[in-house]
Amino acid sequence: MVALDLACGQYVCVPTDPADPRTQELRDKSIAGDRSLVCALCYAERGCSVPVVVRSHVGGQRRPHFAHPSGWAPPAGRHNPETIWHLTSKTMLATWARTQPSVIDARTEVWLPNHERRADVRIVFADEREVAIEVQGCPLTDTEWINRHHDYQHNGVVDIWLWHPASQPHRIVLSDPDHQQQLWSFDPDQRSVTLMVGAPHRPLWPTPPDQDDIVHRVPHLPPCMHDALIPHQYSLDDLTLTPHGIAIPAALQDSLAAELTRIQQNPNTQTPAARSQPK
Incomplete structure (x- = not known):
């Protein structure tokens, strides 16, 4: 999932390295922060601002990624491929x-x-x-x-x-x-x-x-x-x-x-x- 930074109007991907210091900056804008980082696909397809969850853990089994908060996923459960x-x-x-x-x-x-x-x-x-x-x-x-x-x-x-x-x-x-x-x-x-x-x-x-x-x-x-x-x-x-x-x-x-x-x-x-x- 790609996020949209509403503050600057730029699309954002999670850094591939979980230790990248930019990850914390993204968390500060996510649902855990000021909520200015939203799902770009929800914004484009439905016109709604859904703040993202930043999932990035050093040593984690999955690569860093954005996710929808629980209960905030699109109606069909996924976006258009x-x-x-x-x-x-x-x-x-x-x-x-x-x-x-x-x-x-x-x-x-x-x-x-x-x-x-x-x-x-x-x-x-x-x-x-x-x-x-x-x-x-x-x-x-x-x-x-x-x-x-x-x-x-x-x-x-x-x-x-x-x-x-x-x-x-x-x-x-x-x-x-x-x-x-x-x-x-x-x-x-x-x-x-x-x-x-x-x-x-x-x-x-x-x-x-x-x-x-x-x-x-x-x-x-x-x-x-x-x-x-x-x-x-x-x-x-x-x-x-x-x-x-x-x-x-x-x-x-x-x-x-x-x-x-x-x-x-x-x-x-x-x-x-x-x-x-x-x-």
Whole structure:
């Protein structure tokens, strides 16, 4: 569950470390304190201010979390799973972004200057460059994604798209040759990000020997539009945000480069089997 701090209008997650001193600050705002920290989902779905309980114990069996007070849960006993995923994801990503190098501001639900688009998470770097993170759970048509992407481009904002882990890959994001996108998904329950790598393949149509597209005969980024996909999962805390987007982990870059070098030196060798089952 995500909480909303009514005093500053910001969404909040419980620190993952029970010993984090911020936990006591949250307790002071919870039902045990001034009650300014409320369930963000109850607030969004029902318009009611339900103060949260902060459950975080050093050595506890469960990870730190917010809970409803007894008897204050929503009528059905739980919130909409899609709402939970979306709200938890953008809150967690904003908190993570604030820890990244040169980031001076990271907020949720921020409009572009002309109000044509509202970013789930808007990040500003010290050099004034901006990045928007979109956490998308519902399917989009190709036209809807292209329009949103172009709105960000028009405003000089780099857009990063993180999809629900159960959704089908929206390959339309691979269509812009000038602003390279990757296929990312996000699981807030695991605090993990998955990057899809294109599986090796031969050219889709015959090419002269001197024009063999050797780059695609090994796992590659970004994937081609019709590639089988190999998932690579990372902890969110192991990733780095830059003004150009989420940086590809160095270990993966080195691995892909090594496989490309090997096949360039020995073009007739077989590409080793992928370490993960392609999707």
